[in-house]
Amino acid sequence: MIPARKLNRREWFHWGSNGLGATALLSLFARDQQLRAQSPRVPAMTHQPAAKRAIHICLVGGMSHIDSFDYKPALEANHGKTLQYDKKPDIFFGKVGLLRKPDFNFKPRGQSGLMISDMFPHIAKLADELTILKSMEANSANHTPALFLENSGFEANGFPSMGSWLSFGLGSETENLPAYVVLSDQRGGPNGGAANWSNAFLPGHSQGVEFRGGNQPVRDLFPAVQLAAGADQATREFVDAINQDHAARTGEDAIFLDRIRSYQLAAQMQLSVPEVSDLSAEPQATHDAYGMNDENTADMGRRCLLARRLVERGVRFVQLYSGGPIAGMPRASWDAHEDVKQNHSYEAERIDQPVAALLQDLRQRGLLEDTLVLFTTEFGRTPFAQSAEGVIGAGRDHNRYGFSIWMAGAGVRPGMAFGSTDELGWKVAERPIPWHDFHATVLHLFGIHHERLTYYHNGIQRRLTNVHGEVVKEILV
DSSP: OOOGGGOOHHHHHHSSSSHHHHHTTGGGGOOOGGGSOOOOOOOOBSSOOSOSEEEEEEESSOOOGGGTTOOOHHHHHTTTOOOOOSSOOOOSSOOOOOBOOOSSOEEEETTTTEEEETTSHHHHTTGGGEEEEEEEEOSOSSHHHHHHHHHHSSSSSSSOOHHHHHHHHHOOSOSSSOSEEEEOOTTOOOTTGGGGGOOTTSOGGGSOEEEOSSSOSSTTOSOSSOOOHHHHHHHHHHHHHHHHHHHHHHOOOHHHHHHHHHHHHHHHHHHHHHHHHOGGGSOHHHHHHTTTTSTTTHHHHHHHHHHHHHHHTTOSEEEEEEOOOSSSSSOSSSOOSSOHHHHHHHHHHHHHHHHHHHHHHHHHTTOTTSEEEEEEESOEEEEEESSSTTOOOSOEEEEOSOEEEEEEETTBOSSEEEOEEOTTSSSEEESOEEHHHHHHHHHHHTTBOTTTOOEEETTEEEOTTTTOOOOOGGGBO
16 A cells, blocks of 8 residues: 555546545545635626526527517418528528518417417416517527527637636525526536536636436536445545645645635535435425426426425526437427427426426525526527428428527516517517627626626636627516
8 A cells, every 4th residue: 555645636536436425425525715716806886786586497409589489470461472681691591481470479468468388388477577689699509509599609619608608607505506597408408518617717616517307407516436424524534635635835826726616616516406406395385386297297296396495505507408319309408490390399398387397496495586587599490380381391400690588587677578589589679688698688687887897808808798798777677
């Protein structure tokens, strides 16, 4: 056996049968202030925040706004006619068929009278809670860069996501769970995978942590081999001493301290994650409300309920993905190239009841007052069919020129729609809202001026909104 006194910190992590999995718990005992990570930078706030936490429901593939939240009577009147355009649209497959009316019926909903289609019958009943933005626009008609733009404000990977910026700027309200949690569709992750919730150049504690289903929601959280209690504690104390000695000799090192903090959080999560992910303690009525006993809604129902439990326990930002891989047939996403009616009916059924139950649950518990709920997609769909010229096909292509999302909860005016597309729902006609404006508005709701939350990287003070961004003040309470 190698004498322990000759092992430096790096050697210890590579030596022994217990490995890194066992040592991940050690920093639970690292109470020395020198080993604690520096507090997240809290930017100067310009106003009282309306939101303390957010739940972001991200629809992968491109939901059709003209079949859901953007009612266009003129599109029905012009069904089967040719779209008049001077320049061929920037769409993914470039097939411009005839104009196609919505595949779902619209009705005025609630006291607000918001026009919402039958595609979302449960969400439609909560129209008076929603703030619909009908004039969103994107820079790309391609899924992966459009998803990156939606999440990080940049079309390329390597930039922090909105959840990471909020985690960096505000930290977490709990020491036992990550500030940023991701709950992916059980069918698979979105295009770009973990790059969509990356911390990029921000400190490591800002990274989104993906929770999965089953008995191991967090991968590698527990040792692969059961250890005796005495041996486990002795190992923790020994490596803790090595860590303290290393810090004393080398001084504060950001990467080292971030790693220590991640191990400390891992230790605490061994107790908190099994508790928060155990949904069996919830009443049967709650399970029924979220649709957890129905095969079609069970996945999203479980994740929506878990999201509520996470924000209750202090998690700052929870992100739920609806839709997985874009490729494959049938598609496991909202990418309705072949048949909007078939695709959107299936995808909407999976999430409609759970999302509505989440909104109602947050309202009943008094959490919606300071919880911001976001319901977004990377772009919309075209008002014309994706087919050969002169043909009315059943599918729609990508549309970056105008689409709809909605927000609810903390700080936004409920029961209203803002912005508009043209009479056919193709391009923005009133108050374009690029993703930078959306991000600036979200940060504003958290009490942060988007130009003040920055991080110096490669000679530039980077920020979520790049060099753009304007708060959509018209939707604020």
